[in-house]
Amino acid sequence: MNSEKPKNEINRRKFLQHTVKFAAAGMYLGAFGMPELFANEIINTGKGAAGIPDVKLNNGVKMPMLGFGTYGLSGEVCQQSVKEAISAGYRLLDTAKVYGNEEAVGRGIKESGIPRKELFVTSKLWVDDAGYETAKKGFEETLRKLQLDYLDLYLIHRPRGDVKGSWKAMEELYQAGKIKAIGISNFDPVQLADLLSYAKVKPVINQIETHAYFQQNNDFKVLKQHNIHMEAWAPFAEGRNGLFTDEVLTQIAKKYNKTTAQVSLRWHFQRGIVAIPRSSQKAHIVENLDIFDFKLADADMKAIEQLDLNKTQFPEWS
Ligand SMILES: NC(=O)c1ccc[n+]([C@@H]2O[C@H](COP(=O)([O-])OP(=O)(O)OC[C@H]3O[C@@H](n4cnc5c(N)ncnc54)[C@H](OP(=O)(O)O)[C@@H]3O)[C@@H](O)[C@H]2O)c1
Numbered sequence: 001m002n003s004e005k006p007k008n009e010i011n012r013r014k015f016l017q018h019t020v021k022f023a024a025a026g027m028y029l030g031a032f033g034m035p036e037l038f039a040n041e042i043i044n045t046g047k048g049a050a051g052i053p054d055v056k057l058n059n060g061v062k063m064p065m066l067g068f069g070t071y072g073l074s075g076e077v078c079q080q081s082v083k084e085a086i087s088a089g090y091r092l093l094d095t096a097k098v099y100g101n102e103e104a105v106g107r108g109i110k111e112s113g114i115p116r117k118e119l120f121v122t123s124k125l126w127v128d129d130a131g132y133e134t135a136k137k138g139f140e141e142t143l144r145k146l147q148l149d150y151l152d153l154y155l156i157h158r159p160r161g162d163v164k165g166s167w168k169a170m171e172e173l174y175q176a177g178k179i180k181a182i183g184i185s186n187f188d189p190v191q192l193a194d195l196l197s198y199a200k201v202k203p204v205i206n207q208i209e210t211h212a213y214f215q216q217n218n219d220f221k222v223l224k225q226h227n228i229h230m231e232a233w234a235p236f237a238e239g240r241n242g243l244f245t246d247e248v249l250t251q252i253a254k255k256y257n258k259t260t261a262q263v264s265l266r267w268h269f270q271r272g273i274v275a276i277p278r279s280s281q282k283a284h285i286v287e288n289l290d291i292f293d294f295k296l297a298d299a300d301m302k303a304i305e306q307l308d309l310n311k312t313q314f315p316e317w318s
Pocket of ligand 1: 071157233261
């Protein structure tokens with residue numbers, strides 16, 4: 001009897017500790033308006049730059065919930081914008097071979113003076129490099145251009161060509177520790193199912209077009225079922241279809257004394273989706289980070305839901 005008592009006590013203590021942890025997590029998530037679907041994965045280190053919470057990916061790696069996109073930035077402007085973004089507090093940087101700016105992103109990173117381990121760098125394997133051998137070469141080229149010796153996240157940019165060969169190469173690079181997490185981009189649920197039929201390592205992320213006008217509700221549910229996180233590219237739809245002056249977003253923005261850009265990013269965050277807005281203007285770079293001191297009410301989240309056109313705003317890329 002006596003020998004059992006302490007054991008039970010320890011179990012009870014452990015149980016209580018866990019309960020307290022869950023309660024604390026619940027309070028935190030409540031305070032941040034975490035969404036139903038991805039809520040359990042969002043964590044607050046409380047120490048992140050600019051107060052950006054992390055998400056714990058399905059392999060345990062932590063990724064910032066808000067990052068900096070670099071599509072369309074090149075040369076000096078890219079280098080400077082990356083440096084400014086890091087200085088403002090971004091830690092997640094998103095580039096790709098096809099953007100032609102990995103060297104400039106790498107220089108911006110170097111110049112920032114922030115230790116490598118504090119950054120989260122994503123790049124993507126382009127279609128031309130699809131296949132086992134070519135993917136490995138493509139990856140080495142990306143590392144070289146970025147002047148890095150590992151990537152935090154490497155994505156198959158588009159589901160084209162020999163995806164199976166590319167994934168095998170990425171799995172090996174992941175297992176060798178050259179990439180901390182591997183994922184995909186622009187995969188629809190059917191293409192994802194195909195990849196999952198042979199993958200030994202599950203993707204951590206699917207980066208897809210997501211914004212108020214294309215909310216991707218079906219993909220959102222499918223990804224959640226697989227415990228694969230969703231990341232929004234073009235979180236502002238690049239301003240297409242008048243997103244920055246949208247009447248509903250403008251009204252909501254006024255209510256919180258924020259901009260339509262900030263309301264858009266806050267909406268992504270409350271859905272639990274990682275967003276990677278891009279800007280070449282310092283004022284916008286800073287503005288886009290300032291989304292962690294307010295919470296959109298349910299009614300406002302619902303009003304934004306109504307804006308969904310369920311249609312890509314980038315038909316030229318489909
Ligand atoms: N995986 C893929 O296939 C894929 C495809 C597209 C993009 N991406 C990634 O996703 C990132 C984001 O997407 P994106 O760059 O296409 O578009 P985006 O982030 O939706 O929009 C960028 C545009 O918004 C403007 N902007 C930024 N902040 C603003 C603010 N606070 N107020 C007003 N305007 C603002 C920028 O102009 P200023 O420079 O003037 O601020 C720029 O013209 C890319 O950079 C890239 O890293 C991935």
